[in-house]
Amino acid sequence: MTLRHAVLGLLATAPGSGYDLLKRFETAMSSVWTATQSQLYGELGKLESADLIEVSAEGPRGRKEYAITDAGRSELRKWLLEEKPPAARRNEMLLRVYFLGEVTPEEARGFLSRHGAFAKGLVDELAALEASVDWDDSDPSLYGRLALEWGKRYAAMERDWAKWAAETIRAVRG
Amino acid sequence: MTLRHAVLGLLATAPGSGYDLLKRFETAMSSVWTATQSQLYGELGKLESADLIEVSAEGPRGRKEYAITDAGRSELRKWLLEEKPPAARRNEMLLRVYFLGEVTPEEARGFLSRHGAFAKGLVDELAALEASVDWDDSDPSLYGRLALEWGKRYAAMERDWAKWAAETIRAVRG
């Protein structure tokens, strides 16, 4: 039921059409949640039936602009504050690490080096992004900034961990 | 197609029945990948049809023990070394952070404190787990250890980030 809340959250910030929301999923939200067009339009229909959103305006080309309702806003608040986020339960990278015993130590170190290089690139990318954004103190940018900081710390953690892991393999296995 | 490789990886370590694998998904693998029983038995059937695994023994209660084939091992290697892991694209916790502007700053700080406390608990838990395990230098324990270290660093990162984020909100919003 998370896509539902992602849509509610986006519409709580500003009303928009399915097309608008899709753009927002592809850009601002892309590192946090994704949705395909078919999923999105389907979910908009369900949310409207449940009266959590409503059509607030109609425009050219059949455009339907949706806005969140009071019931929707209350559902969003409930999700934010009352439901505990389930711990992430899937990590494909780590799954591979578990099975690295199946390849040679050299290959395992190669895998970790590549991953470390990727994380390093991400750190630089996010630092550049941060530098390029004009941060004011408005709410949306505050919380976006917290999320960006999370990304930077995550990427730095993975970069350092991968380096450490490759060194550990070398120390233990040669 | 990741469950497929998770199963291949487990069977590469040791042969086992669907029931055995399910236990391993619920324990050792639970923080990295999950599978329900229905998904697992279905996947075993598909893997057998594709000749990536085979029934290596039959036991009481209709037990079928599966073992990885050479083709399966080669598929596993290919997945480990040739396919690049897609970047994680969903994080429900961060999604909530994006929408924290919908609640009051106090509530937002409460959310972050709770998350920080959870991460702190995880750090302690993982440290205790590490202390309790008798690490030898065998392959499976080496790579499990790398994964555990990842978990420790991840939890510590989230703990520190949550603290920083709550302080930042207080500084900016009071």
Place this chain on the structure above:
DNA sequence: GCTGGACATGTCAATAGTGGAAGGTAGGGT
């Protein structure tokens, strides 16, 4: 006036994942 690209939605088939019901066997402990 034409045309290409952006805008906009709808629908379908397929795979992945969840949750639960149903049915049965083997073996250790009392």
Place this chain on the structure above:
DNA sequence: ACCCTACCTTCCACTATTGACATGTCCAGC
């Protein structure tokens, strides 16, 4: 002998997610 628990598999209905196809409209620039 009995029973309880662990062992073990199959099947089904539902939701979530992906990717592709289909269809059409508006508008800016030439």
